[in-house]
Amino acid sequence: MLLSLFSDGDDSAFTEIYNRHWKQVLFYAVQKTGNTRASEDIVQDVFVSLWKRRGQLEINSEFKNYLIVSVKYRVLRFLSRERMKRLAEEDNVLDYDILDDSTQQYLDFEELYSRLDEIIGELPEKSAIIYRMNKEQGMSHREIANETGMTEKAVNANLVRTKKIIRTKLNTFLSGFLL
Known part of the structure; x- marks a missing residue:
């Protein structure tokens, strides 16, 4: 009954759904991300998406499970983006290390080449x-x-x-x- 009211655009039905479930899905998101701020954003995005799609929603399982699955997919996207950021940062550090090492190698080569030139001169x-x-x-x-x-x-x-x-x-x- 609450879901049908929500589907029809009833604000108070949405508020009731939000109040019943937001703590549980937030807790789930925080457990998975380890990041409270990001988890709050994820939960907010899920509820905003629900409101926008309220007329087209077809929920065939328990509503709480539907919310958890929605949060799960957004958590996975968040973790994937975080992983990509971390890999990019590691690549930048690695690039810096390679550049730093190549500079040292160049200096070592120059010193070796200079010594070879001296030996040939002797x-x-x-x-x-x-x-x-x-x-x-x-x-x-x-x-x-x-x-x-x-x-x-x-x-x-x-x-x-x-x-x-x-x-x-x-x-x-x-x-x-x-x-």
């Missing part, structure tokens, strides 16, 4: 030229041999020696750098 001039031709200009052993007038075997031997020297000096640098 090499005999011919060894430094051959190394730069190979590593920086991408020239093959044959092209370097043609350019310098050396044999390919001599170029290869020179590069092997140079790489050993560089590796040894960089290992010393890196062991001190990493500590």
Whole structure:
């Protein structure tokens, strides 16, 4: 009887329904969200929606169960939005951490590259030229041999020696750098 009055737009029927059920559905919402303010908004939205749809409502179960299910779906939407916000915030923090880490990596790389450049500068001039031709200009052993007038075997031997020297000096640098 109360629902039919409500469906016909009776304000006092709506007030009675609200007064009978709002505490129970609010309690349910607070249990699920852990957030009283958000739960109050959810319950208010459910009752406003009920009022707006009062002429079209077809409730086939107990009214209290209908309200609980309505609140449940709104709670799920709320929790989903909160989760998305939290994930977005975590992504922002992660992006910041990645940027921060990449900056440090860049600085470390620059320091390593600078040390490599110093080591190459300490090499005999011919060894430094051959190394730069190979590593920086991408020239093959044959092209370097043609350019310098050396044999390919001599170029290869020179590069092997140079790489050993560089590796040894960089290992010393890196062991001190990493500590």
